Amino acid sequence: MDERKIRVVVAKPGLDGHDRGAKVVARALRDAGMEVIYTGLRQTPEQIVETVLQEDADAVGISILSGAHTFYFNKIIDMLKEKDASDVIVFGGGVIPDADIPGLLEAGAGAVFGPGTPTPECVEWLEKAVAEKRSKE
Amino acid sequence: MDKLIDKALAGDTRAIARIISLIENGDPVSDAVMRRIYPLTGRAVVIGITGSPGAGKSTLTDKVIESFRKQGKTVGIIAIDPSSPFSGGAILADRIRMQRHTGDDGVYIRSMGTRGSLGGLSRGTREAVLLLDACGKDVIVIETVGVGQSEVDIIKLADTVCVVLVPGMGDDIQIMKAGIMEIADVFAINKADKPGVDRVAAEVRLMLDLVKNRPWTPPVHLTIAENGDGVDEFAESILKHHDFIKNSPEGAKVEYRRLSSEVEDILLKNLSRRTEKIWKNHMSEELMKELAARETNPYLVAADILKKIFPHG
Amino acid sequence: MSSEYKDAKAKFEASVAKVLQRNKERKENFTTGGGLPLERFYGPDSLPSADYVKDVGFPGEYPFTRGVQPTMYRGRFWTMRQYAGFATAEESNERYRYLLSQGTTGLSVAFDLPTQIGYDSDDPMAQGECGKVGVAIDSLRDMEILFDQIPLNKVSTSMTINAPASVLLAMYICVGEKQGVPMDALSGTIQNDILKEYIARGTYIFPPKPSMRLITDIFGFCSENVPKWNTISISGYHIREAGSTAAQEVAFTLADGIAYVEAAKQKGLDPNVFGERLSFFFNAHNDFLEEVAKFRAARRMWARIMKERFGVTNPKAQMLRFHTQTGGSTLTAQQPENNIVRVTMQALAAVLGGTQSLHTNSMDEALALPSEKSVGIALKTQQIIAYESGVANTVDPLGGSYVIENLTEEIEKKAFEYIGQIDDMGGMLVAIEKGYVQKHIQDAAYEYQRSVESKQAIVVGVNQFQIEENRGEMNLLTVDSSVGERQIAKLRELRESRDNIAVKNSLEDIKKAAGDESENLMPHIIKAVRNYATEGEICGVLRNVFGEYTENIVL
Known part of the structure; x- marks a missing residue:
């Protein structure tokens, strides 16, 4: 077996156009050797989930700065469950108030990274989470 | 494994996706998978779309999908982007332009990184195409890397190779040098609302005229992928070429050459x-x-x- | 330089060399935040410009390096304009009236994303987004509520709206009508800058060509009917937020400006006329000296571009007037109170750079929408600079500073280099299509991120001087999710009560006009708005005619 690459979908749900963070993270994940499927802006939860399935992604990272995070996290996590794909790791970041984070984690998000998180922290966490996920396969 | 293959053959997206990953990762089960599905292949129209960066390959692919969907055909797309030679990682962003088809059950899009392979394709592209063929996709489109380098491997996989050129990018000459011209079965001169389109089209036709007595003369289409102009005709030429391949002695030769490779x-x-x-x-x-x-x-x-x-x- | 100076300097340098042998400096190379080299010391011999009158000049005079008015803030302070808006028109109206009562002198409307992208609140694409980053406006009815008890002849209003700018401007005009304020008495600004949406901000709708037409239609209409309106705010703010350097911010913004002027000229409009109504919008970032120089450089460059490139002779059309907002991306979620200090310095840089209006960010914006208290502090920050610091009492106080004049010239040089490359490519539209601009910005953004991670750049509280903190204490503003439902109910009621035949006819009218490039769309849009056609309906018609833009990703 050659090498099993980590495949991650990085998505911008909704109408929010602030993609600096998503792009910086996408590049950092690539530089860490991962394959990043970048969906671009204005994605519906349906599109994001279908992309995850078609691309056989291990994880999906969502970036939201518009305040609509609770809506989108819940929707995406629910739809993954519906599609029998709740093993897919969901993580994200953006402008997300601390008070909302416990709710997102409880709903099934693996991690929520706030502004100022160094990208290596994000990479490290994801590598670990994917290794753990794969060990259960 | 057999169960996964059964699911894939029944059209389960995640199963198809998973098998492509196994193949791409060089998993030892790959050969067995291929042996099992191979008898089901050979039905799809396999198209390669190549051309330099900025030529609008992805947008054209998006519109080609639409054109085939209008005819009720199911479509599979393999979109290839370069992997970083340093980290081995990749940013696969071709599907951005096709995202509106995500959610259409008749369309499956898969992004692949080159993972060190040269020639414009990725490791496992061939097997992924065969798998989509076996799973019943009517048309399979391979969008090559498009880094302007020699991307000739596509002729080993595609029935019909489409070369996309664009006026005013100054890279038409590069492409001709790189030997891409020789592999084309159908040409699209995209962004045909830009100045210089006639010059590029004339140059291409001139080059084609140099070879006399071809059994198939590659048609040259002017397209504006952004609004879909000329795309239906372009798609029609692709099907025509496919017919030609399937029903002519030249076609058989191509088929033999491909099987041999x-x-x-x-x-x-x-x-x-x-x-x-x-x-x-x-x-x-x-x-x-x-x-x-x-x-x-x-x-x-x-x-x-x-x-x-x-x-x- | 005199021989006396030369001798003195040689002596100084010799002694510095000795000091350096004993104590190395903190870094080998010092640069600005944007990577421009910084010398140890600037003196009279490092003043770049030999020709003061030609290159620096006097305030209010070409090339306006020192400011666009002769007396600057001695005449009148800058406009303190706080960007605000959330939830519904009712709630935002209340916030505006609070701000006005607190001494704000101009309004700045933030719209929610569905409004910015031309979707009504009941559109499936609007789910979860209504009222989140700004106020939800669906029809003239919402706009009437938004400006209730705010006389439009007394305030100037800036609206951050781009792709559907015509529709929102039309609504503003109609609110004026209802208040009895004629068009020529309205003053304010619409952002209306689509190019930076493709580059950096993401709220585009239509492809570039029809978008440029909508913009030039507004130029044409307002020159004749709304003469005091700033028809565009050519924005570097978001380019900088997306990660560009200071020099790139200036370069790409002015290159956008060039594209607009060219498009309008092609339409037969006179840059001496519409040029007066072009305004700009810049970011104020952390690197204080570089920022002050940036504003001065931008002003000088635009004057030169308008005069030399477009042959503009009207001084008012050569002036670069600009709004500034402090840099949102410099705010930290960690130790949010520190942001007050950052904002203060950024605001000071904007004032020393000669801004015409200013928005100061609130300390909690890296966490959520700003609360009323933090908005208050942000506004007070401006008032303290204006009334207490004394910097507003003389014009361009940093003018003539060796380092400032030097950096002003360096930024101009660097920015003109970029503009030259863009010209060579065939202009800004081609450069955007090729991803040239996006690529430069993303590379700069990534490089900055890496320098923070390697601690080459220090962000207090983030990668150094961190403390354990409990942010649960912060009082944050949240928009409750019922906003969408309330808007949807209002829309349903509107659609039942309005004259639907008139709506249908006026939409049909827009469709026809959209297909005919020689027609100005503005009057048609105003008519539809007056009939209470919704924003989503109008943009929907235009979407059908113009098509939609898909982003061009370069990573």
Whole structure:
């Protein structure tokens, strides 16, 4: 077996156009050797989930700065469950108030990274989470 | 594994996606999978779309999907982006332009990184195409990397190779140099609302005229992928070429050539895997020292090993 | 330089060399935040410009390096304009009236994303987004509520709206009508800058060509009917937020400006006329000296571009007037109170750079929408600079500073280099299509991120001087999710009560006009708005005619 690459979908749900963070993270994940499927802006939860399935992604990272995070996290996590794909790791970041984070984690998000998180922290966490996920396969 | 294949053949997206990953990762089960699905292949129209960056390949692919969907055909897309030679990672962003088809059950899009393979394709592209074929996709589109380098491997996979050019990018000459012109079955001059389109089209036709008595003369289409102009006609030419391939002696030749290269590639892949193993077994600290001291040389060592593998030459 | 100076300097340098042998400096190379080299010391011999009158000049005079008015803030302070808006028109109206009562002198409307992208609140694409980053406006009815008890002849209003700018401007005009304020008495600004949406901000709708037409239609209409309106705010703010350097911010913004002027000229409009109504919008970032120089450089460059490139002779059309907002991306979620200090310095840089209006960010914006208290502090920050610091009492106080004049010239040089490359490519539209601009910005953004991670750049509280903190204490503003439902109910009621035949006819009218490039769309849009056609309906018609843009990703 050659090498099993980590495949991650990085998505911008909704109408929010602030993609600096998503792009910086996408590049950092690539530089860490991962394959990043970048969906671009204005994605519906349906599109994001279908992309995850078609691309056989291990994880999906969502970036939201518009305040609509609770809506989108819940929707995406629910739809993954519906599609029998709740093993897919969901993580994200953006402008997300601390008070909302416990709710997102409880709903099934693996991690929520706030502004100022160094990208290596994000990479490290994801590598670990994917290794753990794969060990259960 | 058999269950996963059954699910894939029944059209389950995640199963198809998973198998492509296994193949792409060089998982040992790949050969068995291919042996099982191969009898189901050979039905799809396999199209390659190549051309330099900025030519609008993805947008054109998006509109080609639409055109085939209007005819009720199901479509699979393999979109290839370059992997970073440094990290091995990749940003796969071709599907952005096709995202509106995500959610259409008749369309499956898969992004692949080149993972070190040259020639414009990725490792596992061939197998992914065969799998989508076996799973019943009517049309399969391979969008090559498009880095402007020689991307000729596509002829080993596609029935019909489409080359996308664009006026005013100054790279048409590059493409001609790179030998891309020779592999084209259909041309699209995209962004045809830009100045210089007539010049590019004329140049292409001139080049085509240099070869007399072709059994198939590649048609040259002007397209504006952004709004879909000319795309239906372009798609029609693709199907026409496919008909031609399937119903002419030239077509049979192409088919034989492709099958032959398929066998060759599989042989090569297996041999190289084995070679790696044999060399690892053969290699020793002592041998490396001898090599370094120039007491023996790589040619002699290789000849020695070959004699052991093929005692009869 | 005199020989006396030369001798003195040689002596100084010799003594510095000795000091350096004993104590190395903190870094080998010092640069600005944008990577421009910084010398140890600037003196009279490092003043770049030999020709003061030609290159620096006097305030209010070409090339306006020192400011666009002769008396600057001695005449009148800058406009303190706080960007605000959330939830519904009712709630935002209340916030505006609070701000006005607190001494704000101009309004700045933030719209929610569905409004910015031309979707009504009941559109499936609007789910979860209504009222989140700004106020939800679906029809003239919402706009009437938004400006209730705010006389439009007394305030100037800036609206951050781009792709559907015509529709929102039309609504503003109609609110004026209802208040009895004629068009020529309205003053304010629409952002209306689509190019930076493709580059950096993401709220585009239509492809570039029809978008440019909508913009030039507004130029044409307002020149004749709304003469005091700033028809565009050519924005570097978001380019900088997306990660560009200071020099790139200036370069790409002015290159956008060039593209607009060219498009309008092609339409037969006179840059001496519409040029007066072009305004700009910049970011104020952390590197204080570089920022002050940036504003001065931008002003000088635009004057030169308008005069030399477009032959503009009207001084008012050569002036670069600009709004500034402090840099949102410099705010940290960690130790949010520190942001007050950052904002203060950024605001000071904007004032020393000669801004015409200013928005100061609130300390909690890296966490959520700003609360009323933090908005208050942000506004007070401006008032303290204006009334207490004394910097507003003389014009361009940093003018003539060796380092400032030097950096002003360096930024101009660097920015003109970029503009030259863009010209060579065939202009800004081609450069955007090729991803040239996006690529430069993303590379700069990534490089900055890496320098923070390697601690080459220090962000207090983030990668150094961190403390354990409990942010649960912060009082954050949240928009409750019922906003969408309330808007949807209002829309349903509107669609039942309005004259639907008139709506249908006026939409049909827009469709026809959209197909005919020689027609100005503005009057048609105003008519539809007056009939209470919704924003989503109008943009929907235009979407059908113009098509939609898909982003061009370069990573």
